Amino acid sequence: MMTNKELALSYHNNLMKNKPFGVWEHLTVDRGLSINTIIKFRLGYKDNSITIPIYNKEFDVVDIKFRHLTGKLRYTHMKGGKPEIYGWERLLKNDKFIYVEGELNRLILEDRGVPAITVSGGAGEFNKDWIPYFKDKKIWFWFDSDDTGKKGVKRVVRILDNIPKFCRNISPECLKEKEDAVDYFVKYKRSVSDLKEEIKNAKEIIVDNNNNRCKKSDIDRFIKEKDTNKEIKILNSFDFIHKTLGVDNTANPVLTICPFHKDKNPSMAIYDGTGYHCFSCGAHGDGNIDFVMKFLGFSYREAVDYLRNYYNSCYLNNIMKSSEEKNVKKTRKRNTNSA
Numbered sequence: 001m002m003t004n005k006e007l008a009l010s011y012h013n014n015l016m017k018n019k020p021f022g023v024w025e026h027l028t029v030d031r032g033l034s035i036n037t038i039i040k041f042r043l044g045y046k047d048n049s050i051t052i053p054i055y056n057k058e059f060d061v062v063d064i065k066f067r068h069l070t071g072k073l074r075y076t077h078m079k080g081g082k083p084e085i086y087g088w089e090r091l092l093k094n095d096k097f098i099y100v101e102g103e104l105n106r107l108i109l110e111d112r113g114v115p116a117i118t119v120s121g122g123a124g125e126f127n128k129d130w131i132p133y134f135k136d137k138k139i140w141f142w143f144d145s146d147d148t149g150k151k152g153v154k155r156v157v158r159i160l161d162n163i164p165k166f167c168r169n170i171s172p173e174c175l176k177e178k179e180d181a182v183d184y185f186v187k188y189k190r191s192v193s194d195l196k197e198e199i200k201n202a203k204e205i206i207v208d209n210n211n212n213r214c215k216k217s218d219i220d221r222f223i224k225e226k227d228t229n230k231e232i233k234i235l236n237s238f239d240f241i242h243k244t245l246g247v248d249n250t251a252n253p254v255l256t257i258c259p260f261h262k263d264k265n266p267s268m269a270i271y272d273g274t275g276y277h278c279f280s281c282g283a284h285g286d287g288n289i290d291f292v293m294k295f296l297g298f299s300y301r302e303a304v305d306y307l308r309n310y311y312n313s314c315y316l317n318n319i320m321k322s323s324e325e326k327n328v329k330k331t332r333k334r335n336t337n338s339a
């Protein structure tokens, strides 16, 4: 069996050898990519899709993203592909970079010598395990200027919770809704020096996180200890998810209704101890903390505080108390009725 890397390479060779009609033009003209970039990032071609290998921080290919050129679906992943940072080499080595929405937006920036990253899961997808790598980074966000893009930026900035040095927003005036970096360079023929102006004018993104934000030194300590922190391991177990979703059996995986989309048939699998994954909407995470962040729209810090309270059983006690009270009231009512 081929490894992912070999698979990606075979698609790449297919593209380079055959330069399929329309596809080569699509990449080099419509998408503004040079041959060097196509080679450097091992873009490929398979079944009428452009293939983009996604690497983890150890530079293994963990996913191949398919950009379909025909049909209804625009993007699909390799089977089992999870959201991943696309641009680990930037995150690990660069102090500043542009954070865009989508692989092709990253590629056109890289093509023009501008360091950029994205996340392979779509706007706003973010895994809290990545947070420490963003410490003290200077980030310019450049997502699509539509609703999804705006919400996505806010969500990511919220999760990052003051860890980067700053988060600023690039929004070139020439771009209309849904237009992106590719349009900026290809359609509007802007240059890197134009982009430098946009970067200069970029405004800080202010996200109202919450009133009881803890001190930055606390966050630093917390992140440092994160991996060995026993408390986090407990907080990050699965019983909150189980209780919230009303799952009461111990099968592994448990299939349940997904709370992140309008789910009719159970399409979310909870793998005990490792994660949850929705096969319909792609919602994905590794435990309680991540789940609470998504479910309640909290930052990492807020989710941890929330779960601390939960496990200190204030939350549980309250629920039990209120249901006891209801029962007492019911019993009283019954007694009155029968009297």
Ligand SMILES: [Zn+2]
Pocket (backbone or CB within 6 Å): 258, 259, 260, 261, 263, 267, 268, 278, 279, 280, 281, 282, 283
């Ligand atoms: Zn779902």
